[in-house]
Amino acid sequence: MATKLLSRFAWATSPFIVSAPMRIMSSPALAFAVSQAGGLGFIGPGAKTQDTETDLEEAKKLVEKAKTSSNYFGGSSPSDQSTLPVGIGYQLWGDDIEVAVRTIERFRPCAAWLYAPKNGPQDFDDWSRRIRQASPKTEIWIQIGTLAEARQLLQNTEKPDVVVVQGAESGGHGRAKDGLGLMSLFPEVADVMKGSEINLLAAGGIADGRGVAAALCLGASGVAMGTRFLAATEARISKGYQEEIVRASDGAVSTTRTLLYNHLRGTFGWPPEYSPRTIINKSYEEHTAGRAFDDLKALHDEALKGGDSAWGPEGRTATYAGAAIGLIHDVASAGEIVHHIREEARSRVQCLASD
Amino acid sequence: MATKLLSRFAWATSPFIVSAPMRIMSSPALAFAVSQAGGLGFIGPGAKTQDTETDLEEAKKLVEKAKTSSNYFGGSSPSDQSTLPVGIGYQLWGDDIEVAVRTIERFRPCAAWLYAPKNGPQDFDDWSRRIRQASPKTEIWIQIGTLAEARQLLQNTEKPDVVVVQGAESGGHGRAKDGLGLMSLFPEVADVMKGSEINLLAAGGIADGRGVAAALCLGASGVAMGTRFLAATEARISKGYQEEIVRASDGAVSTTRTLLYNHLRGTFGWPPEYSPRTIINKSYEEHTAGRAFDDLKALHDEALKGGDSAWGPEGRTATYAGAAIGLIHDVASAGEIVHHIREEARSRVQCLASD
Known part of the structure; x- marks a missing residue:
C-alpha cells in the first residue's frame, strides 16, 4: 500500500513524510521545500479562501524557478508535470467552495486536503466531486479523527485517495471530545478501512523518526506532521511563536x-x-x-x-501546537527536517529488524 | 538495552511481552502462562495485601508442577531458579508494606511492580529498599504516566530496574488529568531517562503486534498489556466482563x-x-x-x-478496560496471545525493513 501511494508522487521517497496544511503558517516555500526533499508539502488554508490563490501563484513561481536549476528534484524532475508538486488545504466549514475549485482548476495542485465540514460527510462528497471535475489529477485527501468518520467515508460516493488519521496528541484544531491517542485509534481505523483502496496516513503527536517508524508499524503509508514544521525556517510564523515551539x-x-x-x-x-x-x-x-x-x-x-x-509563558496569544513539542529542540530548514527524520525512521526499523 | 533486559529473564524471547498486574484479574495461572510463553506475567494486587501470599503460593505450586513436566519452559528451564518466574504487583497507597515484603522474601518473585504511591517518590524509595533487602534478586519495576514522575525517579536513591511508561489510552487506573497518548509521551520520557541504566517498557492502548512493533520503534525494550489479557482464558474475571471486552x-x-x-x-x-x-x-x-x-x-x-x-451496555458494573478494546475480538489462552502478538510484531518490523 505504501509503495503504491509513493508511486503516485514521482519525487517521493520512503518513508513518506508530509507537512500538514497549517492555516497561514504552511507557506508555499515550506510546502515546496518538503516536496523537494522527497516528501509532500501542503500549503495551509488562508485567512480567506482567496489567499490560497496567491499562495499557489507563489508556489508555481517557486516551481518554475526551480525548474531552471539543475537541482530541481535532485536533477530528476517529476515525469508528470501536469500537476503542481505541492498540495493545498481547506477548512470546509469556512472556505468558499467556488473560489477553491476555481483556484484548483487554475493551478492543479497534486492534492487537496479537506477538513472540518459543516455538514458532515456530505460536504466531503460535494467538495471531492467538484474538485475532481475541475482537476482530475488532484488527489483528494481527507482528515479524520474518529472511527465514526472512517465508517461514514466508506459510505460516501466520492472515495478519498488518502485518509489522514489524526490522534488526540495533535496540535491546532482536532476533535474536541471524542479524540483518542494514535496508538489505539490508528489500528482500529485501519481495520475498518481494510479492503478499501484508500491509503492511510498517520498524524498527531509525531515529531521525529521514532514516531514515524512507530506509525508505519501501526499500518500507516506515511506520516503528516504539523508542529515539527512550525520550527522550519520556511514557516510563515512569528519569531516569538517559533521560539516558544522550541522552548x-x-x-x-x-x-x-x-x-x-x-x-x-x-x-x-x-x-x-x-x-x-x-x-x-x-x-x-x-x-x-x-x-x-x-x-x-x-x-x-x-x-x-x-x-x-x-508568545511564551508570560505571553497571551494563541500558540497552537501539538503534544509532541517536547521533541522539538531546534529550527532547521524543512529539507533538513525531512531528511533527518526519514533517516532516523529508517535506521530505527533496520536496527529492530536485525535485533 | 532490550537485549540486556531480556538476558535478565532467561526464558524470555524478543520482543518482550509482559502481562500487567491487574488487581485480582491477573491470576497466578495467567501470569505463569505468559512467562511460559516467553514473556513475563505479573500477578495483580489482591483485594487485601494478604491475598498476594495466597496467589504466590499458587504460582509456586504451578511452577513446581510444571517442573515435573518435560515441557517446563519448552524443555529449557531457567538456569537461575532462585526466583519465581512470575512478577507481583502492588498499589502502594493501599497495600501493606510489611505484608508485601514478608511475602516477597518468602516467595522471591522475579520482579515487583510498584504503582500509585500516596507520598510520591519517597514511597518508591522505601518500598524498593525494603524489597531489595528482603529479596536482592527481585527486580523493581515502577509504573509512571508523566514526565514529572520520570524526572523524580532519577533523583531517587533506589533506582528501579524497569520503568513502565503508561499512556493515557490505558485501562484501569491511570493519570486522571495529566495523561498523554503514548505516541508523544514515550519518546519524551525516553529522552529524559537517556543515560540511565533503566529499561523502559511501554504500556497503554496496545493490544496487538502492530502496537508492540510501534512501541519498540518509540524506544521501548518491551511492552506491557493489560486489557488484552482480560480476554485470556486464565484471567480471573467474570464471563460477563470478559464478553464485554470482546464485544x-x-x-x-x-x-x-x-x-x-x-x-x-x-x-x-x-x-x-x-x-x-x-x-x-x-x-x-x-x-x-x-x-x-x-x-x-x-x-x-x-x-x-x-x-x-x-456487564454490557445495559449493565451497571465497573468494566475497567483500555481504549484499545476495539482491537480485541476473541478469548484465547495467554500463551496463544503472547505467541501470536510476538509473531505479528516481528513480521511487521521485518516487512518494513525490506520495504
Missing part, C-alpha cells in the same frame, strides 16, 4: 485543548466537534482562575502590539 | 475515565492523581444525565446479583 516541553501539562484563544482572536464558527490544542500561557491561566473574558481580551490585544513577546 | 469497540467513545464506578463499588482512597478508564454503561450514562448517586448505587448493587448481565 516548550512536557506537552501533557503545557498544552491543552481550549476555544479560548479562538475567541480572543475573534475566530468563531468552527463546528462544535473541533477544539484546538495550544501551549498554555497567561490568558489560559487567568481564564481558568476565573478572570473575565473582556479583561483577557483587552490584555490579549495589548500583548499583540508587543510583537514576539506576545 | 466493545471504538474506545474513544465507549470508554472514559471516571471515579463513579470506584465509588459504586465502595472503593475510596486512590490518590487524586489517578482515575480509571472503564467501558461506559447505564450507571455512567445516568450519572451524566444527573441521576442521584444513591439511586445508582442501589441499582448497581441489584445488578451485581444478576451475575454476568451486570
Whole structure:
C-alpha cells in the first residue's frame, strides 16, 4: 500500500513524510521545500479562501524557478508535470467552495486536503466531486479523527485517495471530545478501512523518526506532521511563536485543548466537534482562575502590539501546537527536517529488524 | 538495552511481552502462562495485601508442577531458579508494606511492580529498599504516566530496574488529568531517562503486534498489556466482563475515565492523581444525565446479583478496560496471545525493513 501511494508522487521517497496544511503558517516555500526533499508539502488554508490563490501563484513561481536549476528534484524532475508538486488545504466549514475549485482548476495542485465540514460527510462528497471535475489529477485527501468518520467515508460516493488519521496528541484544531491517542485509534481505523483502496496516513503527536517508524508499524503509508514544521525556517510564523515551539516541553501539562484563544482572536464558527490544542500561557491561566473574558481580551490585544513577546509563558496569544513539542529542540530548514527524520525512521526499523 | 533486559529473564524471547498486574484479574495461572510463553506475567494486587501470599503460593505450586513436566519452559528451564518466574504487583497507597515484603522474601518473585504511591517518590524509595533487602534478586519495576514522575525517579536513591511508561489510552487506573497518548509521551520520557541504566517498557492502548512493533520503534525494550489479557482464558474475571471486552469497540467513545464506578463499588482512597478508564454503561450514562448517586448505587448493587448481565451496555458494573478494546475480538489462552502478538510484531518490523 505504501509503495503504491509513493508511486503516485514521482519525487517521493520512503518513508513518506508530509507537512500538514497549517492555516497561514504552511507557506508555499515550506510546502515546496518538503516536496523537494522527497516528501509532500501542503500549503495551509488562508485567512480567506482567496489567499490560497496567491499562495499557489507563489508556489508555481517557486516551481518554475526551480525548474531552471539543475537541482530541481535532485536533477530528476517529476515525469508528470501536469500537476503542481505541492498540495493545498481547506477548512470546509469556512472556505468558499467556488473560489477553491476555481483556484484548483487554475493551478492543479497534486492534492487537496479537506477538513472540518459543516455538514458532515456530505460536504466531503460535494467538495471531492467538484474538485475532481475541475482537476482530475488532484488527489483528494481527507482528515479524520474518529472511527465514526472512517465508517461514514466508506459510505460516501466520492472515495478519498488518502485518509489522514489524526490522534488526540495533535496540535491546532482536532476533535474536541471524542479524540483518542494514535496508538489505539490508528489500528482500529485501519481495520475498518481494510479492503478499501484508500491509503492511510498517520498524524498527531509525531515529531521525529521514532514516531514515524512507530506509525508505519501501526499500518500507516506515511506520516503528516504539523508542529515539527512550525520550527522550519520556511514557516510563515512569528519569531516569538517559533521560539516558544522550541522552548516548550512536557506537552501533557503545557498544552491543552481550549476555544479560548479562538475567541480572543475573534475566530468563531468552527463546528462544535473541533477544539484546538495550544501551549498554555497567561490568558489560559487567568481564564481558568476565573478572570473575565473582556479583561483577557483587552490584555490579549495589548500583548499583540508587543510583537514576539506576545508568545511564551508570560505571553497571551494563541500558540497552537501539538503534544509532541517536547521533541522539538531546534529550527532547521524543512529539507533538513525531512531528511533527518526519514533517516532516523529508517535506521530505527533496520536496527529492530536485525535485533 | 532490550537485549540486556531480556538476558535478565532467561526464558524470555524478543520482543518482550509482559502481562500487567491487574488487581485480582491477573491470576497466578495467567501470569505463569505468559512467562511460559516467553514473556513475563505479573500477578495483580489482591483485594487485601494478604491475598498476594495466597496467589504466590499458587504460582509456586504451578511452577513446581510444571517442573515435573518435560515441557517446563519448552524443555529449557531457567538456569537461575532462585526466583519465581512470575512478577507481583502492588498499589502502594493501599497495600501493606510489611505484608508485601514478608511475602516477597518468602516467595522471591522475579520482579515487583510498584504503582500509585500516596507520598510520591519517597514511597518508591522505601518500598524498593525494603524489597531489595528482603529479596536482592527481585527486580523493581515502577509504573509512571508523566514526565514529572520520570524526572523524580532519577533523583531517587533506589533506582528501579524497569520503568513502565503508561499512556493515557490505558485501562484501569491511570493519570486522571495529566495523561498523554503514548505516541508523544514515550519518546519524551525516553529522552529524559537517556543515560540511565533503566529499561523502559511501554504500556497503554496496545493490544496487538502492530502496537508492540510501534512501541519498540518509540524506544521501548518491551511492552506491557493489560486489557488484552482480560480476554485470556486464565484471567480471573467474570464471563460477563470478559464478553464485554470482546464485544466493545471504538474506545474513544465507549470508554472514559471516571471515579463513579470506584465509588459504586465502595472503593475510596486512590490518590487524586489517578482515575480509571472503564467501558461506559447505564450507571455512567445516568450519572451524566444527573441521576442521584444513591439511586445508582442501589441499582448497581441489584445488578451485581444478576451475575454476568451486570456487564454490557445495559449493565451497571465497573468494566475497567483500555481504549484499545476495539482491537480485541476473541478469548484465547495467554500463551496463544503472547505467541501470536510476538509473531505479528516481528513480521511487521521485518516487512518494513525490506520495504
